[in-house]
Every structure is written in C-alpha cells, then in structure tokens.
Amino acid sequence: MERITLNQAMENHLRAIHEALETNEWATTSECARRLGISSASVTAMSKKLSRLKLVKYVPYHGVQLTKLGEKSALEIVRHHRLLELYLSEALGIPWDRVHDEAEKLEHVLSEELEERISKSLGDPTQDPHGAPIPARDGTIDHVEYRALSSVEPGETVTLLRVDDRVPEFLRYLGSMNLYPGTVMKVITVEPLGGLLALRVCDKEIVLGSQAAGMIRVTAAAKAEQRQ
Ligand SMILES: [Zn+2]
Known part of the structure; x- marks a missing residue:
C-alpha cells in the first residue's frame, strides 16, 4: 500500500482513531487521549491538524471520523502494527504481552519491501496474536461482529x-x-x-x-x- 508522508505522532493518532472507531461511531477526544496517553488538548490540536490534511472529519464535542484518505493511511499503519506483532510472536518467539510495545516502535520505520516479506513469510495472515484482523495489502479489512x-x-x-x-x-x-x-x-x-x-x-x-x-x-x- 502506498501512503502519504506522515510523522510518527500522526500515524499513532490515526491508528488510535481507527481502533476507537471499531466500537464507536465517533472517536472522542477523551478516548483518543486515553489510548495515546496524552492530554485532551494535544489530541484536539492533532485532530485539527489532521483535519486540515483532509485525513479526518473533526466536529467539536463529537470527536473525529476518518475520511477515505485517512482510513487508507490508518489501515496501512494498522497493517504494519499487526503484521509486526505476529512476526515478533511467531518468528521470534516473543511473548504476546510484549509484542505490542515493540510493534509500536517498529511500525513507523517498516519499509514496504519488509512489510511484504513479513506478510509472505507468515502466509499472508489475517489475524494478529491478539485476534485483531490484519488489513490486507489492498487496504481492505475484515469487519467482525464481536x-x-x-x-x-x-x-x-x-x-x-x-x-x-x-x-x-x-x-x-x-x-x-x-x-x-x-x-x-x-x-x-x-x-x-x-x-x-x-x-x-x-x-x-x-x-x-x-x-x-x-x-x-x-x-x-x-x-x-x-x-x-
Ligand atoms: Zn498492538
């Protein structure tokens, strides 16, 4: 998947929004703050920034939703994150409680080539070690009712x-x-x-x-x- 150039904070934000939207219609400021471990003021500032980049729709007092472009970028970083978690777990034997923190660091620097090799070596998996769906390379993702x-x-x-x-x-x-x-x-x-x-x-x-x-x-x- 191609993606526009985003910095690490933006990528973290988009992934947090995507995950918040898995269970809610809006990703609220407080939910994003909780997920990212940052202040509500920082979340609001970032939401406005992402809104100017047309990655999210920001509505004060509701929170944000992803635009088509934002969804595409979010799914790319979610794919990196979840593929890395599975690779660290399956190929390197890292326990499932430690792969998330490692993947949070590596997801931002993973090249498209390495992403592809990891996916191939794992047989193009569809789930990470925690049971979360891994977005496919074409940017689609399974929607599971839980x-x-x-x-x-x-x-x-x-x-x-x-x-x-x-x-x-x-x-x-x-x-x-x-x-x-x-x-x-x-x-x-x-x-x-x-x-x-x-x-x-x-x-x-x-x-x-x-x-x-x-x-x-x-x-x-x-x-x-x-x-x-
Ligand atoms: Zn994770």
Missing part, C-alpha cells in the same frame, strides 16, 4: 475472538490461564451489578472481574454447541 464477554448471559457458550492488546499484565494473566483467541468457554454465573464472571474452559473453572471481561471480545458459538 460482543464483550461481560455482556454474555450465564449458560451461553462462546468463542474468544479478540483481546485488548495494550495492557501487558492483563495479557500475561490471560496467558497463564490459556485464554487465547479460539478458546471456547461457557459462562456459568455472572454476579449482578457488573461483578465477577465465572467461566468453564475445558474442565477448569475460571473467575474474571468485570473489567477484564470487558476487554475480551467473543462471539456466540454455533447453536448446536449451546445446547450441549
């Missing part, structure tokens, strides 16, 4: 599809319980008022807090599985 695990009713069997990749402690914790994308689990009980959630995975019972369950995205399993 539910937060925290919204699943007791008795339902679901498959873990994707986890939030930004908190290493959380990923280490999930890894220690073998909760990776593809894991099938049954929700046994949910405490009222957003409390603890008890799951059965294989023959083990696992208890998660509501915040952790909110960072795990799942889909409903096939109906036949739910009846078992």
